[in-house]
Amino acid sequence: MLQYSEKVMDHFTNPRNIGEIPDPDGVGEVGNPVCGDVMKFTIMVKDGRIEDVKFLTFGCGAAIAVSSMVSEMAKGKTLEEALQISNKQVAEELGGLPGNKVHCSNLGADALHKAIEDYMKKNNLTVEKSSTG
Amino acid sequence: MKSINLDYTAAAPVDPVVLEAMLPFFTEHYGNPSSGHRLGEKPKQALDEAREKVARLIGIGSGDLIFTASASESNNLALKGVARALRKKGNHIISSAVEHFSVLNPLKTLEKEGFDVTLLPVDRFGLISPDDLAAAINDQTILVSIQTANPEIGTIQPIEKLTAVARKKDILFHTDAAAAAGWIPLNGNRSGVDMITLAGDQFYGPKGAAALYLRRGIRLAPLIEGGIQEKGRRAGTENVPAIVGLGEAARLAFEDMEERRSRVAAVRDALKKELFARVPHLQMNGHPDRRLPNNLNISVQFVEGEALLMRLNMAGIYVSSGSSCTSQALKSSHVLSAIGLPPELAQGSLLLAPGKDSSEKDVTCVAEQLAEVAELLRNMSPLYHKFLKEDNKNAPVQ
Numbered sequence: 001m002l003q004y005s006e007k008v009m010d011h012f013t014n015p016r017n018i019g020e021i022p023d024p025d026g027v028g029e030v031g032n033p034v035c036g037d038v039m040k041f042t043i044m045v046k047d048g049r050i051e052d053v054k055f056l057t058f059g060c061g062a063a064i065a066v067s068s069m070v071s072e073m074a075k076g077k078t079l080e081e082a083l084q085i086s087n088k089q090v091a092e093e094l095g096g097l098p099g100n101k102v103h104c105s106n107l108g109a110d111a112l113h114k115a116i117e118d119y120m121k122k123n124n125l126t127v128e129k130s131s132t133g
Numbered sequence: 134m135k136s137i138n139l140d141y142t143a144a145a146p147v148d149p150v151v152l153e154a155m156l157p158f159f160t161e162h163y164g165n166p167s168s169g170h171r172l173g174e175k176p177k178q179a180l181d182e183a184r185e186k187v188a189r190l191i192g193i194g195s196g197d198l199i200f201t202a203s204a205s206e207s208n209n210l211a212l213k214g215v216a217r218a219l220r221k222k223g224n225h226i227i228s229s230a231v232e233h234f235s236v237l238n239p240l241k242t243l244e245k246e247g248f249d250v251t252l253l254p255v256d257r258f259g260l261i262s263p264d265d266l267a268a269a270i271n272d273q274t275i276l277v278s279i280q281t282a283n284p285e286i287g288t289i290q291p292i293e294k295l296t297a298v299a300r301k302k303d304i305l306f307h308t309d310a311a312a313a314a315g316w317i318p319l320n321g322n323r324s325g326v327d328m329i330t331l332a333g334d335q336f337y338g339p340k341g342a343a344a345l346y347l348r349r350g351i352r353l354a355p356l357i358e359g360g361i362q363e364k365g366r367r368a369g370t371e372n373v374p375a376i377v378g379l380g381e382a383a384r385l386a387f388e389d390m391e392e393r394r395s396r397v398a399a400v401r402d403a404l405k406k407e408l409f410a411r412v413p414h415l416q417m418n419g420h421p422d423r424r425l426p427n428n429l430n431i432s433v434q435f436v437e438g439e440a441l442l443m444r445l446n447m448a449g450i451y452v453s454s455g456s457s458c459t460s461q462a463l464k465s466s467h468v469l470s471a472i473g474l475p476p477e478l479a480q481g482s483l484l485l486a487p488g489k490d491s492s493e494k495d496v497t498c499v500a501e502q503l504a505e506v507a508e509l510l511r512n513m514s515p516l517y518h519k520f521l522k523e524d525n526k527n528a529p530v531q
Binding site: 012013015018019020029032033034035036037038039040055056057058059060061063064 | 435436437438439440443447456457465475476477480512513514515516517518
């Protein structure tokens with residue numbers, strides 16, 4: 001717990017974009033309480049860009065910080081760009097995560113990607129899905 | 134910033150009286166108790182006195198007390214030592230699902246050596262049923278190991294009823310009393326146990342001194358072989374200063390037990406009352422009455438324990454949690470899962486362990502902080518939002 005980076009502590013202490021967008025364009029939910037974390041992302045899309053993004057997270061300090069960081073990274077990006085946000089990038093942006101917390105960062109990008117895929121499915125869109133590691 | 138420690142089972146300061154008793158044995162009385170000359174006299178005498186003080190605390194008149202370095206070592210010695218010594222008699226060991234890892238992991242090792250292990254289940258309060266124990270015994274059973282009280286949820290087992298079952302079949306009974314010793318009266322003689330584990334750091338003694346009581350006549354294969362210290366059952370020069378500390382801590386715990394118990398239980402009860410009054414959606418874990426005086430275990434619904442712990446830490450309040458994220462193994466508490474707690478409630482569990490010097494004055498502050506932290510984390514919890522939506526659906530239309 002004391003081995004978190006300053007950036008992680010900042011996002012944990014002051015998480016950005018908390019909440020749930022009413023009538024969102026896309027919803028992505030991942031995880032379950034058995035493994036410790038549940039994340040839900042809701043997005044609004046305008047002209048192919050993520051105009052707004054909010055998250056709800058049940059999870060440890062790292063999970064909350066990761067969710068907050070993912071939301072910040074995704075805002076304003078095109079769908080293609082946002083789909084390319086990788087777990088590795090999120091961890092890097094946070095100044096690294098303790099070894100046993102790396103799996104938390106996987107869920108963050110997954111939840112965002114799921115919300116984007118949900119939006120695309122609803123709108124019959126296809127985007128070349130790149131590997132997000 | 135003022136801090137409030139509610140994690141005294143993890144570590145507690147050494148009592149100043151205890152420290153005072155230890156100090157001369159680092160310098161002035163530094164001798165080896167095994168020495169034949171004068172330098173060994175005082176240390177040897179100090180070991181004997183410490184043995185008497187510990188014996189009094191756990192209510193044993195005679196028998197052997199082996200000094201070890203930790204409760205974990207005592208548990209390892211009891212289980213592996215007896216199992217290996219009695220191997221020809223049988224290969225079945227009975228224990229429970231809520232034991233400490235220093236019991237459960239040695240049992241896994243013994244399984245690899247060919248022993249059969251039965252782990253008894255517990256009810257939703259964490260209690261083991263004597264009937265289940267009776268049913269689990271077979272003609273190969275050589276040892277039963279059941280804790281006196283659980284360090285995480287505080288539940289106190291009906292030890293005398295359990296030992297009665299084992300005794301009828303002439304089976305050795307070990308109890309891990311690390312969480313209980315120093316906090317509740319133990320009557321080793323009357324309770325019918327054959328072996329008791331305890332550790333001084335749980336009652337204001339130093340870390341690094343613990344003991345295993347062994348009823349006279351029990352055979353034990355040592356874990357550490359070498360010299361004939363502890364009658365050959367635990368080789369290595371005795372850690373005299375720490376053992377002196379263990380003895381002195383045992384004396385104080387024995388003499389002050391009633392006062393300590395009632396004082397710490399009063400803080401615990403006040404804490405419980407304040408928390409339930411100020412924080413909605415809490416649940417108590419463990420037994421309502423049969424519990425250690427220094428233990429309160431609650432689940433804060435809809436939030437995760439490590440996040441709670443971190444937020445409380447920022448407010449200067451120190452607690453621990455049974456959530457998977459606070460464990461290095463990333464598994465939530467096996468104790469909470471054994472009492473049937475759903476995963477999301479196990480993830481949100483907090484252990485609040487006041488100490489002998491905790492103050493009732495602090496409980497309001499803790500409750501206020503937890504209320505604030507719980508609300509903050511719930512506002513970002515998908516589980517809480519889901520609950521609110523479902524609650525609205527069920528509520529009458531306004």
